Amino acid sequence: MTELTGYLRSDGRKGIRNRVAVAYLVECAHHVAREIAWPNRRDAHVIGFPGCFPNAYAQGMMERLCTHPNVGAVLLVSLGCESFNRFQLESVIRESGRPVETLVIQRSGGTAATIAKGQAWVEAALAELSTQTRVPMDVSELVVGTVCGGSDGTSGISGNPAAGRAFDRLVEAGAACIFEETGELIGCEEIMADRAVTPELADILRASVAKAARYYATLGFGSFAAGNADGGLTTIEEKSLGAYAKSGQSRISGLIKPGDIPPKGGLYLMDVVPDGEVRFGFPNISDNAEIVEMMASGAHMTLFVTGRGSVVGSALAPVIKIAANPEMYQRLSADMDVNAGRIIEGTASVDEIGQEIYDLVLDAAAGRQTCSEAMGHAEFILTYKSFEPIGPACLPA
Amino acid sequence: MSQTDTRLLLLSPADNVLVARAPIAADEPIRVEGLDLLAAAAFSLGHKLARQPIRAGDPIVKYGAIIGTATADVPQGAHVHTHNVRSNYTATHTLEEARTAYEAAREVGKT
Incomplete structure (x- = not known):
């Protein structure tokens, strides 16, 4: 241990x-x-x-x-x-x-x-x-975020469900886990609302996805890049269902916005789409903007599931890179911390890769450098947005 | 003999698409729900094919959930992607047109 x-x-x-x-x-x-x-x-x-x-x-x-x-x-x-x-x-x-x-x-x-x-x-x-010296720390004191980027048809059947299993373990141990992004949960609103701890939160979760759908409809593009289609993803709903698997199976304790720090352990959805009329352009112009928002909400590290093969890391907080696609893993293995492509090849189960991710979260917390960290990746991006504060029903009692 | 190729993954019993868990070459024999076919196109990892005949206007179901609507009739075993499916939310943007134009221009440049 x-x-x-x-x-x-x-x-x-x-x-x-x-x-x-x-x-x-x-x-x-x-x-x-x-x-x-x-x-x-x-x-x-x-x-x-x-x-x-x-x-x-x-x-x-x-x-x-x-x-x-x-x-x-x-x-x-x-x-x-x-x-x-x-x-x-x-x-x-x-x-x-x-x-x-x-x-x-x-x-x-x-x-x-x-x-x-x-x-x-x-x-x-x-x-x-x-x-400065380090003091003992418990798993329950960790805040862990998850994002996916460069998704393809493998992300939703290997890396994302495995990250979800790791999230289940962390939530069980009392940690706070944050998933996003509402623009990539379009089509999942009803199944997600069923997992809310209160009926009020269920309505808030549904409303956050409806807001994202309106926002992206105004912009004329979904949260969907050309590479997603090359990798076999056909629509935003399909991408969303795969992305949703990152959240695991736990009940959803709350909804936060960027910079809100989870008040206790549990699973939280981060609403990253601005409030009010559409201004300042796309909500998050690239993956690192999402990682930065996770950090602003206190994430000590971020799990990043990628199918096409993102190589980014982050300033300040380590990124654990999970390869969903076995072909990409062969090409970019030095950039990847975990090979969830083994699930697709049939050489590992979702549970086994979930355990590997959980163990790596603890190792990285204890000081082990992740691949992107060791190679000096320290990307950072912050742009304009506007939000209304969250209401009391967004957070667990 | 299994009703469906082990290279094709059924994610939920309600689905009308299967996912390629290994690349499949065009004209390679494949077995889809008891039907022996030759792959109509090359399937890259993670791409979908029709588990059964799908009619224009039918919902496309993956993970047991609707991921879009068929814009054309899709024969059993055929590729299911942006050319025959549309989103029920926002249209999908690809670089296909730009890529085709770029490659055509490069061909002209070579001759």
């Missing part, structure tokens, strides 16, 4: 990594942030928001990400004239007890001088973080 330990944060949550976040507050500061992190890029990860216009969702997301349990210290990099409220962000991080500094490029002597100051700050922060 793997002994779990974590870094205790002031809010009581525990981190499975102790990273420095280097956060740019507008695209104009992105290069400087990247250069600052580069010499220590395995431990200092670049995150940020590219827009110059203010956005409450982005502000909230950055506050959650900079106080994520896997983050030990934060360096904010501002150009100086953007609209992002860096004062509030810095205060939130400071109140969390984490070391934080803001560098304003326009006041720090420009690109080269800011990079030099930033690199020195990161070095000092990493030295400080290396003295």
